[in-house]
Amino acid sequence: MPTQPRMLDEISTRWPLIHDPAQFVLRYGPAIEGYLAALVRDPDLVDEIRQDFLVRVLQKGFGPEGNVKGRFRHYLKAAVRNTALTHWRRKVPRPVDPGLLAQVPAEDSDALEREWLDRWRRCVLERVWEALELHERRHPDNHAHTVLRAFVEHAADEDSAQLAERVSGRLRKPLRADAFRKQLSRARRLFAELLIQEVRQTLENPDPERVEEELADVGLLAEIRPFLPDDWREQL
Numbered sequence: 001m002p003t004q005p006r007m008l009d010e011i012s013t014r015w016p017l018i019h020d021p022a023q024f025v026l027r028y029g030p031a032i033e034g035y036l037a038a039l040v041r042d043p044d045l046v047d048e049i050r051q052d053f054l055v056r057v058l059q060k061g062f063g064p065e066g067n068v069k070g071r072f073r074h075y076l077k078a079a080v081r082n083t084a085l086t087h088w089r090r091k092v093p094r095p096v097d098p099g100l101l102a103q104v105p106a107e108d109s110d111a112l113e114r115e116w117l118d119r120w121r122r123c124v125l126e127r128v129w130e131a132l133e134l135h136e137r138r139h140p141d142n143h144a145h146t147v148l149r150a151f152v153e154h155a156a157d158e159d160s161a162q163l164a165e166r167v168s169g170r171l172r173k174p175l176r177a178d179a180f181r182k183q184l185s186r187a188r189r190l191f192a193e194l195l196i197q198e199v200r201q202t203l204e205n206p207d208p209e210r211v212e213e214e215l216a217d218v219g220l221l222a223e224i225r226p227f228l229p230d231d232w233r234e235q236l
Contacts, residue, residue, distance in 0.1 A: 027127065032080055034119035038112055039084055053083040070204035071214060073120050077108075121218050124198055131194045132187070144187035146170055151184055185227075192224035196232070208233035 032053065036046045057079075108116070129145070136145040150167050158166065164180035175183075199214050200206035212233075215221035229235075 028076060028120075028123050030126075031116070031119040031123045032076070035077065035080060035112075035116045036084065038115040039081070040088075045088075049080075049084045049087045052087050053080055056083060070210070072202040072204075073116075073218075077116055081108075117218055121220065124195070124202075124218065124220070127198050128191060128194045131198070132191055135190065135194075142186070143167065143171060143175075143183050144190050147180060147183040148187040148191060151187075188224075188227040189229070192227045193232075195220065195224055196228075196236070200236070206236070208236050211236065 033046065033050055036049055037043070040046055040049065132148065133145040136142055146167055147163075150163050150170070154163060154166060160177040160181055164175045164177045167180060168175045196211060196215075199211055199218075199220075203210050203214060212221060215224070
């Protein structure tokens, strides 16, 4: 009897990001672990389920997870939840006490949804920071990562001149306050562009409207909107 095609193969054209399961695991591992910790609240069980999930992804690909609404974060959460339910049902004795299955709630509470979104957002932002750092390494005259990091970490207490001095020390080269402000403006715009690129990879149909909607849903649109060019939608 012929086997059904792996879901990974079926959806790889929809989400190229997850064509390589190992890359997928590395990229969103912290979100998976944080969500599981909030879901089952048992460190040992979290580790067991996480291992089950990683084995499933690396060896068998993905299974159908229902309506994911064209967003990889919905798909991923459903896949992790289903793994948790399957693991728990195997673990509990038979006949199953319905109360035991409450260990993994049937639906996410508002708190669980917030936890997932927070973890997902952290993963996305971490990927963007990594991309910004890589860009700086490849372009020696561009100090986007160093400048933006200094601003995020110290702008509450330091003005442009002080921040420029701080960055000069990190770069071991002089940087005036006006040059710092120009680099900061470029860094903010580049960060916004890299964030859009990252989000596009997690959408089945990454047209401008869906990208904007996803950015809003994960709480990032308001942060980057001031730094996007007016024609950013036409550039996608």
